[in-house]
Amino acid sequence: MGCEESRVTAPTNGARNHTAWAPYSFFEAELDWETTGRPPFALLILNLQITNKKFFAALWKNSRLQVCADGGANRLYDSLDEKERAQFLPDRIIGDLDSVRDDVRAYYQARGVKITQDSDQDSTDFGKCMKYIATHDPPDSFVTPSTVQASLSAEGVRVQHPKMTVVALGGFGGRVDQSFHSIHAMYVAQQGPGLPRQMYLVSDQNVTFLLAKGLNLIRTPLSTLGPCCGIIPVGGPSTITTQGLEWNLTNAETKFGGLVSTSNHTVADDVSIETTEPVVFTIEFRDLDP
Numbered sequence: 001m002g003c004e005e006s007r008v009t010a011p012t013n014g015a016r017n018h019t020a021w022a023p024y025s026f027f028e029a030e031l032d033w034e035t036t037g038r039p040p041f042a043l044l045i046l047n048l049q050i051t052n053k054k055f056f057a058a059l060w061k062n063s064r065l066q067v068c069a070d071g072g073a074n075r076l077y078d079s080l081d082e083k084e085r086a087q088f089l090p091d092r093i094i095g096d097l098d099s100v101r102d103d104v105r106a107y108y109q110a111r112g113v114k115i116t117q118d119s120d121q122d123s124t125d126f127g128k129c130m131k132y133i134a135t136h137d138p139p140d141s142f143v144t145p146s147t148v149q150a151s152l153s154a155e156g157v158r159v160q161h162p163k164m165t166v167v168a169l170g171g172f173g174g175r176v177d178q179s180f181h182s183i184h185a186m187y188v189a190q191q192g193p194g195l196p197r198q199m200y201l202v203s204d205q206n207v208t209f210l211l212a213k214g215l216n217l218i219r220t221p222l223s224t225l226g227p228c229c230g231i232i233p234v235g236g237p238s239t240i241t242t243q244g245l246e247w248n249l250t251n252a253e254t255k256f257g258g259l260v261s262t263s264n265h266t267v268a269d270d271v272s273i274e275t276t277e278p279v280v281f282t283i284e285f286r287d288l289d290p
């Protein structure tokens with residue numbers, strides 16, 4: 001991967017500077033960034049059972065890089081039959097390797113899958129994988145938001161040099177501490193120099209992501225996503241304005257102990273959420289067996 005990651009695009013329909021999200025695009029076949037807004041992405045397989053094989057296969061096929069976090073390799077191995085297993089070889093298995101089984105490790109090792117042992121006990125296998133994925137970012141991905149803003153006002157165009165997007169499979173629905181760690185990982189992914197890394201956490205029933213400060217435009221095709229969704233102010237109070245929901249909010253403060261929008265419904269194929277602070281957005285899959 002290299003400079004082909006860079007993009008110069010005119011803002012669509014005069015839309016204000018915004019962060020675009022297209023959660024279902026990662027499952028769709030034969031669509032590319034130009035036509036769907038789907039960026040190249042890495043698939044990160046965490047240590048939770050892979051229950052929806054169709055979803056899994058679509059994500060794998062569309063992803064540019066596949067990484068297993070330690071015991072995630074067991075989940076990959078166990079979800080596939082012998083023939084499939086040989087076709088779905090990950091790029092790498094990373095972690096302290098206290099969870100990957102010996103037979104699974106030997107299987108992948110024999111087929112040339114690189115295995116990286118990092119025994120650090122102050123960081124998680126999830127975090128170790130994120131560091132590895134960052135090594136696949138384009139070399140010029142550290143363009144700063146102010147550079148983007150300057151190019152917008154100077155030429156009316158938007159310059160994007162995005163870091164590789166991450167779609168993580170698993171991460172919610174198991175241990176509660178690990179589930180909170182998954183949210184923490186999305187905050188970490190938005191930090192550092194350059195534009196924030198976009199990350200989607202795909203679990204059995206939902207796709208979840210951390211909206212950036214400012215205006216977020218989210219593709220929410222009613223045929224595939226929703227209706228149930230929520231906006232969760234995990235990092236602290238925020239003021240939000242929404243469109244495309246059954247219960248919209250206008251300049252409303254959301255905070256734990258105050259107003260939190262859960263069990264909301266999408267009523268349009270596009271939702272917009274403007275927020276003064278990052279907030280988690282979660283939406284259910286419409287059809288669990290597409």
Ligand SMILES: Nc1ncnc2c1ncn2[C@@H]1O[C@H](COP(=O)(O)OP(=O)(O)OP(=O)(O)O)[C@@H](O)[C@H]1O
Nearest residue numbers: 046047069070071099124125126171174175178179
């Ligand atoms: N029960 C769970 N619920 C949610 N996520 C999980 C769960 N178990 C593992 N994960 C995710 O999968 C990754 C790999 O898990 P694995 O079981 O191999 O490591 P671990 O030793 O439990 O976790 P870590 O070493 O990262 O603390 C974890 O870093 C975590 O993100």
Ligand SMILES: Cc1ncc(C[n+]2csc(CCO)c2C)c(N)n1
Nearest residue numbers: 095096098119120121122123124125
């Ligand atoms: C304050 C603090 N809390 C928990 C851990 C434990 N821990 C966090 S990540 C990790 C690796 C697991 O593979 C372990 C054991 C720590 N080190 N520091």
